[in-house]
Amino acid sequence: MDETLYIPFRFFTGIQEKEMKIPRPENLNNEDHIFLYNHDIKEFHNPNQNSFERTRYIARINKIIEGVRRHIPTEGKIVEVGSAQSNISLLLSEMGYCVYPIDIRNSFLTYAKLKYEKGKFFPICGNAEELPLKDETIQAVILAELLEHTFYPSKILSEAYRVLKKEGILCITTLARKLTATIFIIAKKR
Numbered sequence: 001m002d003e004t005l006y007i008p009f010r011f012f013t014g015i016q017e018k019e020m021k022i023p024r025p026e027n028l029n030n031e032d033h034i035f036l037y038n039h040d041i042k043e044f045h046n047p048n049q050n051s052f053e054r055t056r057y058i059a060r061i062n063k064i065i066e067g068v069r070r071h072i073p074t075e076g077k078i079v080e081v082g083s084a085q086s087n088i089s090l091l092l093s094e095m096g097y098c099v100y101p102i103d104i105r106n107s108f109l110t111y112a113k114l115k116y117e118k119g120k121f122f123p124i125c126g127n128a129e130e131l132p133l134k135d136e137t138i139q140a141v142i143l144a145e146l147l148e149h150t151f152y153p154s155k156i157l158s159e160a161y162r163v164l165k166k167e168g169i170l171c172i173t174t175l176a177r178k179l180t181a182t183i184f185i186i187a188k189k190r
Helices: 031-044 052-071 089-094 105-114 151-162
Strands: 004-010 014-021 079-080 097-102 138-144 164-175 182-187
Touching: 014 031, 014 089, 031 052, 031 089, 031 105, 052 089, 052 164, 052 182, 079 089, 079 151, 079 164, 089 097, 097 105, 138 151, 138 182, 151 182
Parallel strands: 079 097, 079 138, 138 164
Antiparallel strands: 004 014, 164 182
């Protein structure tokens, strides 16, 4: 039996329609995979196209992809730090970018590999406070709803700055406390 499902998902509204691969529930072999699968269903593959979780998640992904496409040429090197299920990384790799999803939990990266279809997608197990990358080698660093979950966000920002090439971009999204909005920031290294 096929190990994956294909669930229609529209991203980058009106420009491209994409079917995103998702593992079959019976093929998930640990608690982390089940946790991420449930998030994928709620936020990404939700049958209720108008659910709050889904619309907010999709809007955030679209904003990040739009920012990357506007500032980074295809084939550019991108890092998604704290990638969890790596949806942003998977989409960007299929668009031609060279993407390095980084997460401290290897099981999160193995879940992402179950969804991988094509493109330059190179998962790395690592700590956001000590990125396993050389200085000034990356054109875009994505910190999507990561900083609010850390004790030392300044260390993560310093690491992001360290690995960014000159003119590279830093994409940050974070939940606005007590609001139903996401704060989106894009900054260019000078």
